[in-house]
Amino acid sequence: MHACIIAVGSELLTPFRVDTNSLAITERLNTIGYAVRLKTIVGDTVDELAQVVSSALVWADLIVLTGGLGPTEDDVTRDAVARVLQVPLEEDRAVVERIRARFARRGMTMPDINRRQAMVPRGATLLDNANGTAPGLWIERGRTAIVLLPGPPREMTSMLDAVIAERLAPKSGGAGLFRRVVKITGRTESDVDQQAQPIYGAWTSRAIPISTTILAMLGQIELHLTVRAESRASADAALDAAVAELRTALGDAVYSVDGRPLEAVVGELLRARRATIAVAESCTGGLLASRLTDVPGSSDYVERRAVCYSNRAKTEWLGVTEALLARHGAVSEQVAEAMAAGIRSRAGVTVGVGVTGIAGPGGGTAEKPVGTVAIAVQTDDDARVRTFQFIGGREMVKFQASQAALNMVRLLLS
Amino acid sequence: MHACIIAVGSELLTPFRVDTNSLAITERLNTIGYAVRLKTIVGDTVDELAQVVSSALVWADLIVLTGGLGPTEDDVTRDAVARVLQVPLEEDRAVVERIRARFARRGMTMPDINRRQAMVPRGATLLDNANGTAPGLWIERGRTAIVLLPGPPREMTSMLDAVIAERLAPKSGGAGLFRRVVKITGRTESDVDQQAQPIYGAWTSRAIPISTTILAMLGQIELHLTVRAESRASADAALDAAVAELRTALGDAVYSVDGRPLEAVVGELLRARRATIAVAESCTGGLLASRLTDVPGSSDYVERRAVCYSNRAKTEWLGVTEALLARHGAVSEQVAEAMAAGIRSRAGVTVGVGVTGIAGPGGGTAEKPVGTVAIAVQTDDDARVRTFQFIGGREMVKFQASQAALNMVRLLLS
Numbered sequence: 022m023h024a025c026i027i028a029v030g031s032e033l034l035t036p037f038r039v040d041t042n043s044l045a046i047t048e049r050l051n052t053i054g055y056a057v058r059l060k061t062i063v064g065d066t067v068d069e070l071a072q073v074v075s076s077a078l079v080w081a082d083l084i085v086l087t088g089g090l091g092p093t094e095d096d097v098t099r100d101a102v103a104r105v106l107q108v109p110l111e112e113d114r115a116v117v118e119r120i121r122a123r124f125a126r127r128g129m130t131m132p133d134i135n136r137r138q139a140m141v142p143r144g145a146t147l148l149d150n151a152n153g154t155a156p157g158l159w160i161e162r163g164r165t166a167i168v169l170l171p172g173p174p175r176e177m178t179s180m181l182d183a184v185i186a187e188r189l190a191p192k193s194g195g196a197g198l199f200r201r202v203v204k205i206t207g208r209t210e211s212d213v214d215q216q217a218q219p220i221y222g223a224w225t226s227r228a229i230p231i232s233t234t235i236l237a238m239l240g241q242i243e244l245h246l247t248v249r250a251e252s253r254a255s256a257d258a259a260l261d262a263a264v265a266e267l268r269t270a271l272g273d274a275v276y277s278v279d280g281r282p283l284e285a286v287v288g289e290l291l292r293a294r295r296a297t298i299a300v301a302e303s304c305t306g307g308l309l310a311s312r313l314t315d316v317p318g319s320s321d322y323v324e325r326r327a328v329c330y331s332n333r334a335k336t337e338w339l340g341v342t343e344a345l346l347a348r349h350g351a352v353s354e355q356v357a358e359a360m361a362a363g364i365r366s367r368a369g370v371t372v373g374v375g376v377t378g379i380a381g382p383g384g385g386t387a388e389k390p391v392g393t394v395a396i397a398v399q400t401d402d403d404a405r406v407r408t409f410q411f412i413g414g415r416e417m418v419k420f421q422a423s424q425a426a427l428n429m430v431r432l433l434l435s
Numbered sequence: 436m437h438a439c440i441i442a443v444g445s446e447l448l449t450p451f452r453v454d455t456n457s458l459a460i461t462e463r464l465n466t467i468g469y470a471v472r473l474k475t476i477v478g479d480t481v482d483e484l485a486q487v488v489s490s491a492l493v494w495a496d497l498i499v500l501t502g503g504l505g506p507t508e509d510d511v512t513r514d515a516v517a518r519v520l521q522v523p524l525e526e527d528r529a530v531v532e533r534i535r536a537r538f539a540r541r542g543m544t545m546p547d548i549n550r551r552q553a554m555v556p557r558g559a560t561l562l563d564n565a566n567g568t569a570p571g572l573w574i575e576r577g578r579t580a581i582v583l584l585p586g587p588p589r590e591m592t593s594m595l596d597a598v599i600a601e602r603l604a605p606k607s608g609g610a611g612l613f614r615r616v617v618k619i620t621g622r623t624e625s626d627v628d629q630q631a632q633p634i635y636g637a638w639t640s641r642a643i644p645i646s647t648t649i650l651a652m653l654g655q656i657e658l659h660l661t662v663r664a665e666s667r668a669s670a671d672a673a674l675d676a677a678v679a680e681l682r683t684a685l686g687d688a689v690y691s692v693d694g695r696p697l698e699a700v701v702g703e704l705l706r707a708r709r710a711t712i713a714v715a716e717s718c719t720g721g722l723l724a725s726r727l728t729d730v731p732g733s734s735d736y737v738e739r740r741a742v743c744y745s746n747r748a749k750t751e752w753l754g755v756t757e758a759l760l761a762r763h764g765a766v767s768e769q770v771a772e773a774m775a776a777g778i779r780s781r782a783g784v785t786v787g788v789g790v791t792g793i794a795g796p797g798g799g800t801a802e803k804p805v806g807t808v809a810i811a812v813q814t815d816d817d818a819r820v821r822t823f824q825f826i827g828g829r830e831m832v833k834f835q836a837s838q839a840a841l842n843m844v845r846l847l848l849s
Contacts, residue, residue, distance in 0.1 A: 032648060034471045036462035037616075037659065039453055048450035057448045058483060060476040069472060076490060236451065245451065306737070307716075307724025314720025317796050317829055323720075324748065334738065334782065338752075368748065382731050415731055 022193075024055040025077040029089035029098050030172060031064035042087045045178055053190050054197040054249070055083055065089060070101035078105065078165055083189070085181070088172030090155035092135045098169055099158070103142040106162055110140040116147065120154045148184060152176045159188065196249075199256035203244040203267055204277040206428050210237040216270050217244060221263070229259040239417060240424035241283075276431060283427045284312040290434040291322040291372070296400075298430070299324045299368035301339055301360040303351070304378035304394055309423040324368045339363030339375075352377050352389055354406045357397035365399055372433070373399045376426050378409075380418045394422040398429040405429055436607075438469040439491040443503035443512050444586060445478035456501045459592055465612040467604050468663065469497055479503060484515035492519065492579055497603070499595070502586030504569035506549045512583055513572070517556040520576055524554040530561065534568050562598060566590045573602065610663070613670035615678055617658040618691040620842050624651040630684050631658060635677075643673040653831060654838035655697075690845060697841045698726040704848040705736040705786070710814075712844070713738045713782035715753050715774040717765070718792035718808055723837040738782045753777030753789075766791050766803055768820045771811035779813055786847070787813045790840050792823075794832045808836040812843040819843055 026047070028040040040062050047057045059077070063070050070089070077084050089098030103110045116139035117131075124131040138155050141147065148157030148168075153176040158169040168184055170177045205213055214235055221233035221244070234245040246263055250256035264278050276286050291298055302309045313323050332351055335341040341359040349355040357375040365373025378394025385391035392413070397406040407429065411421040440461070442454040454476050461471045473491070477484050484503070491498050503512030517524045530553035538545040552569050555561065562571030562582075567590040572583040582598055584591045619627055628649055635647035635658070648659040660677055664670035678692050690700050705712055716723045727737050746765055749755040755773040763769040771789040779787025792808025799805035806827070811820040821843065825835040 032650065034461065034474065035648070035659070036458045036465065037650065037657075039455060039458060041453060044450045044453060047448065051450065058478060058480075059487070060448065062474040064472060066472075072490075073473070076486075234446065234449075236446075243451075245449070305725075306728025306733075307721035310721025311719070311725050311833070312721075314794075315830060315833070319720075320798075337781075367751075380728075384734075416729055419725070419729070 022055045022082045023058045023080060024050050024083040024085065025081040026057055026060045027070075027073055027077070027084065027086045028060070028062045028172075029065065029070060029086060030062075031066075031095070033062045033088075034064050042172065042174060042177055045174065046085055046087070046181060049181055049185055050083070050085075050189075051198040051200070053185060053193040055189075056198070065095040065097055067097040067101045067104065070097060071104045074101060074167075075105045078162065078167075081165055084165060084167045086167070086169050087177055090138065090157070090169060090171045092132070092137050092154070096137065099137075099140055099142065102158075102160065102167060102169060106142060106144075106160065108143040110142055112136065113139050113141045113147065116141070116156055119156075123154055148180050150176055150180055152179065157184070159184065195252045197253075197256075199248050199250055199253060199260060201246045201260045201264055201278060202280055203246065203264060203271075203275055204283075205242040205244070205271060205274045206240060206276055206283065206424060208242065208271075208274045210235065210242055213242045213244075213271065213274070217267060220266050220270055221246070224263060227259070229255060231259060231263050239413075240421045273432060273435060276428070282315075283424060283431070285316050287427050287431050287434075288313070288316040288319055288322065290431060292318075294371070294434060296371035296434065297322050297324045297368075298372040298374065299364045299370045300374040300376070300426070301335075301364035302374070302376040302426075303335075303360075304380045305376050305419050305422045305426070306380070308419050309374070309376060309426050312423055312427065324370045335360065335363075339367065350389070352379055352393055352395060354395045354397065354408055357395040358399070358404070358406050361397040361399045361404075371400055372430060374426055374430060376422055378418070378422055380415045380422075382415060392418050394418070394425070396422065396426045396429055398426070398433050400433060403433055405433060436469045436496045437472045437494060438464050438497040438499065439495040440471055440474045441484075441487055441491065441498065441500045442474070442476045442586075443479065443484060443500060444476075445480075445509070447476045447502075448478050456586065456588060456591055459588065460499055460501070460595060463595055463599055464497070464499075464603075465614070467599060467607040468611040469603075470612070479509040479511055481511040481515045481518065484511060485518050488515060488581075489519045492576065492581075495579055498579060498581045500581070500583050501591055504552065504571070504583060504585045506546070506551050506568070510551065513551075513554055513556065516572075516574065516581060516583060520556060520558075520574065522557040524556055526550065527553050527555045527561065530555070530570055533570075537568055562594050564590055564594055566593065571598070573598065609666045611667075611670075613662050613664055613667060613674060615660045615674045615692060616694055617660065617678060617681055617689055618697075619656040619658070619685060619688045620654060620690055620697060620838060622656065622685075622688045624649065624656055627656045627658075627685065627688070631681060634680050634684055635660070638677060641673070643669060645673060645677050653827075654835045687846060687849060690842070697838060697845070699730050701841050701845050701848075702727070702730040702733055702736065704845060706732075708785070708848060710785035710848065711736050711738045711782075712786040712788065713778045713784045714788040714790070714840070715749075715778035716788075716790040716840075717749075717774075718794045719790050719833050719836045719840070720794070722833050723788070723790060723840050726837055726841065738784045749774065749777075753781065764803070766793055766807055766809060768809045768811065768822055771809040772813070772818070772820050775811040775813045775818075785814055786844060788840055788844060790836055792832070792836055794829045794836075796829060806832050808832070808839070810836065810840045810843055812840070812847050814847060817847055819847060 026043045032038050043060050089096045121131045146159040155171045157180045160167045224231035232247050236243045248256050340363040357377050360375025361373040375397040381391035392411040394409045411418045440457045446452050457474050503510045535545045560573040569585045571594045574581045638645035646661050650657045662670050754777040771791050774789025775787040789811040793805050795805035806825040808823045825832045
């Protein structure tokens with residue numbers, strides 16, 4: 022089953038906005054077996070949009086359009102689709118009343134312009150929009166289903182979920198594309214691929230073939246496993262076995278097989294061990310703290326964090342001695358250890374983390390270039406320290422350092 | 436002049452990758468007067484790609500294709516373009532030698548598969564690639580120029596810059612689309628639009644008409660001003676005048692007219708006043724600190740930050756009294772003020788900031804629902820405190836709170 026996604030809106034043709042709706046749409050369509058063959062982004066121009074829709078109608082089983090359902094003259098999706106299908110647009114009285122009532126609930130009168138949102142191509146079915154005024158539309162033409170959805174993600178996604186549950190999933194009979202994402206950190210792409218390729222290379226010739234893509238991102242590698250299967254149960258069996266093979270080969274470099282980010286995995290470990298954590302970070306400047314607290318409920322285990330740039334702050338807050346700073350320099354494993362020990366004892370927590378480094382662009386030396394970061398992690402009965410050399414600009418160094426620190430905590434607790 | 440951008444690659448049709456090349460391409464093409472009318476994302480399938488190219492050839496003055504120039508069977512961009520233009524692909528000996536030499540410099544032998552990258556549609560001009568093996572291609576057919584570039588941004592952008600400088604800009608004679616982005620925070624979209632619309636509404640009928648788009652993003656509003664002008668000088672004159680009008684109308688709600696983010700504007704103010712800052716943040720959990728330190732050179736003015744979740748940490752580190760916490764609750768203006776005062780005096784800085792709130796999903800009450808955030812900002816001779824009610828999930832609340840805190844610092848220093 023082949024799908025085409027069309028994002029409508031002139032703002033999506035500027036350098037400032039990228040169409041991200043299509044990622045959420047693709048993910049959902051894949052689960053019911055639709056492969057997206059083409060994505061198109063077109064401005065608010067009825068001729069151009071009609072041209073794009075009519076090309077897609079030739080080959081697509083499903084066309085999903087997002088955007089252009091607002092009340093203004095610029096909102097031309099309804100018009101373009103009606104033109105391609107050669108059906109008239111007719112005002113739907115019930116929709117007018119619904120929009121009027123929506124305005125009334127907020128003590129407002131519906132502007133006349135909003136009547137445009139009640140114009141429906143003849144033969145279309147209305148799709149309820151719980152979060153906005155624009156209803157969606159469902160139209161079948163030959164073998165092709167055409168779905169019109171509003172652009173705002175909050176409105177679009179819940180409407181698409183309803184369309185899938187009520188109209189598309191029943192057709193697919195449970196078959197679909199199923200995925201697993203295996204997340205790895207602390208290893209290079211070529212290193213991971215060298216170990217994993219002989220394993221996933223053999224999967225393509227199985228009874229249920231699994232295709233694998235390796236994606237290298239900042240501070241992590243992802244292996245995406247995809248199968249096309251008749252049911253979720255058979256897909257799960259194949260994918261679970263495949264993931265287990267990768268885990269065996271890659272060991273503790275694998276930190277997540279269910280989509281969870283590293284900070285959530287670390288949070289789970291802390292919670293399971295009834296442990297608490299406090300971090301003292303210099304070069305990551307709060308990013309490590311911020312990532313830890315992105316996890317809902319993290320105030321149960323995150324005690325406190327100190328971000329200290331100056332040596333004075335390191336001395337006063339964390340008890341890092343001036344002698345140590347003078348002897349080894351602020352960016353050193355000794356100072357990272359002293360920061361971890363200082364924050365741990367002062368906050369009275371299970372795990373203390375110290376991060377000190379040079380995020381750049383300034384501050385580098387021949388001996389300690391930009392990207393040099395020392396990280397220490399300590400508990401009552403264990404301690405680790407390591408110096409990393411990260412590449413890239415300031416934000417890249419900060420992210421990689423926060424990733425490495427989280428990973429050291431994970432490995433210490435595992 | 437109308438342009439079409441085609442991104443080639445099956446990975447761009449998965450839920451995991453979005454085409455971002457097109458933003459950089461659009462920005463560059465706009466500066467020489469090309470408007471992007473359509474963007475298409477297509478997989479590594481020669482039939483489908485040929486179909487897309489041949490549709491664009493009907494109307495586009497310029498077609499930019501990215502991706503699909505690698506050495507594997509999946510890389511079909513050369514084949515698709517040759518098919519559409521009905522010209523043969525021929526091996527270019529000089530290109531083979533260049534690729535061979537590139538491998539040799541790394542002590543490697545060129546794999547035979549890389550000869551594919553030397554296949555050139557007859558009549559095409561080669562575009563040098565300083566950062567990779569795949570050369571780009573330039574082909575003219577009727578009024579349309581077709582440019583083939585590799586997908587990796589590092590290779591693509593420098594090649595596109597060369598194409599623009601050597602081939603496209605001379606045609607445009609300095610004319611182009613020119614832009615300004617006016618950034619606003621602390622106001623709602625409808626509020627901004629009500630004040631700004633009467634002003635920018637009049638711009639469309641000027642000698643050099645200016646078109647304006649209003650974009651509402653999390654924690655900020657952007658007004659994008661665009662003119663089509665014969666030269667940068669005349670565009671600048673028109674845009675400078677327009678920006679000045681908006682500044683007069685919107686006052687200090689405007690924080691940037693040159694693209695700088697809020698943390699950079701605040702950093703500039705701190706630097707200009709030789710001021711230093713320290714922040715004590717609870718609900719933002721390090722995000723405020725992290726944003727401040729995203730700015731290169733920020734260690735000149737950022738002294739230290741404390742992130743305290745527990746009341747004990749607030750008491751020990753910041754001197755917030757237990758009586759105050761008991762009387763007003765941890766999330767209160769009084770506690771925010773005490774946090775700001777505590778961090779300011781302990782760190783010995785010019786500006787102290789205290790943030791305390793409920794980021795969710797737990798922790799809300801009827802009186803203080805999720806999204807309630809109290810923020811205090813203090814200097815020697817001035818102090819402000821305010822309670823906000825933000826919408827959205829945990830990360831949205833954190834971001835909006837950091838934005839509001841930065842803005843309070845900005846207004847205090849301005």
